[in-house]
Amino acid sequence: MVVARKDGTINLIEIASQKTVKAFTEQEVVKDLVKKKNELPADSRSRIIGLEATSTHLLVCTSRGTLSWTPWTASKLMHLSKVPLGHNLDILRSHPISKNVFAVGGKERDLRVYDMNKILEGQQGASMSDPLLPSNIGLLYKAKNLGHDALDLQPKVWIRDIQFMDKADPTKIAVSTQYHQIRMYDFSTQQRRPIMNEEVGDKPILRIRQSHIKDHLLFSDSTNVVGVFSLKDRKVIGAYKGIAGCVQDIKVVQMPAEPGQQGEYVVATGSLDRRLNLHHYPHPEKPFDPKPISRFNMLQRLYCVEVDALDLENVDGPKTTGQQEADHDELWDALGVVEPKRKHVSKKLKK
């Protein structure tokens, strides 16, 4: 499991022994942390916004656009020089299967999809005298903003989260914005503008997550709203109750089930109020159930939830009461913030 922290260190941790096998440091983040608040306000400090791992390499991206592609055997992060990803980035996410394709977005930085292989080829070809690699090196797709609004003003762009919607195809992407919009892009067609743009609520949407149902997107905003959004109906199916703080990560998990039965789907949310909440995933036939199944006090503000699917044990005995004993049998990799200086962003190492 790879963990990136707010102070710039990136650790590779072996889950079983909980030991840090490997550690890297992103110097840009470290330098920015040291600078005084007068020189550099907190929100423009560099932080790690993208962390992706393959079996051979580690991809790290900071909010200034500093990209590094490091083999696991290296001792330091190997930055790719002069890759013009842009500044003020908020999220970098790779396609779950084709890890070489990744998308970036940020404040006033609309969605762009790159191919890592092409960037690496460009790196090899670039000479020392080139001040910058061509700005479209590795660029696969670039989103176009919506047209001017009624006042003839350009709509503001601030992407907070990106999800690749199709496992086979890196052209379908969902994006959530600071201006409470959820957008869908389909780059397989000629259209560079979003194919869908919906206003959801009135607070910035910080996280969107895909679930096992292709039509649904789980989203969370900066207050304590977590809901399920239907892309086909273009509206919110329901919002979950019982959460007091801003939810920073959502995961859909299929609970282990008796052989022959379908495991129930459960939504796990980690929030700043130091709790891990579990809710029922909306069942297609039953009405939406907003009530929490259970919650766990995690003692620290949570920024990321990861589920170790390999370790889900079988539930013993029949599911007796409404209490979900299954939850206690699962192994949660819920990591939280220890100090305000540290932030865990963990991704499971894909083999």
Place this chain on the structure above:
Amino acid sequence: MPKVPVLPSDIKNKQKRENLYHKLKAEKAKKKLERRKQLAKDEAKNPELKEKRLRENVPRTLENTREHDDTMVDAEDEEVAEDIASDELASYFSGKTPKIVVTTSKKCTKVTYDFCAELISMMPNAQFEKRGAKHELRQIIKIANEQEFTDLIVVNEDHKQPNGITLIHLPEGPSAYFKLSNFIPASRITDHGAVTAHFPEIILNNFNTRLGHTIGRMFQALFPQVPEFQGRQAITFHNQRDFIFVRRHRYVFRDTDRVGLQELGPKFTLKLKWLQKGVYDRNGEYEWLFKPELETSRRRFFL
């Protein structure tokens, strides 16, 4: 034939009915008094009976039937202690002097200015700044940071009454919004005492959960770390059922058992509405936000 007792509701004549009712009431009170006198006599003879009664006859209250909260801070838990010790307020606990600026919402009235004056008298090293028409909160925060203030308090007014306090701990600290109610200025408290400039002692009661701890620390960070015991002034933040009662007293020890208390300053009540991580931002991330859906039971409290 046994006598059937006559009830007042059977009598149609109002005067007679009233007489009977008062007679029955007096009889009931007399019986109660006799029972209590007898009980007092028995307990005077046998103190064990009193202890037994006190032990068993504990009335059920909302506080002692409070819904179990798993975020109650366990003093021995290292992880929690470390989390608390390294939060944004840590600089106060390593010696930084608090410096507070109090301001109001735009275009407020006299009552709010009076409240601000009382607030400033409560906190040493606090100053008031009048809110101008063009002063936006983001700018105020920026300027306060430049001037090295540690806390910013914005008193909100509505319908000519102060109704809320936004407490922002400055460098990067948490912001909290409290609903303010029942403000009574010192002048309207009978026999109130005179305030002196001594640093007060702070009493924080019942801030038990993790959220409560954070709020308690925020209050603590408003006051100088070392009080002046000579002044015998104490400011109490008493949390009960999520309402925080703020009082200021002067105490005097009359002898080893008895303490005399004189109420000094303003009294007001606060209730936490939300807590944001970081300095206040309309689109910031809320660490805790009160929504009526969280009130699932009368016995559930958050602080």
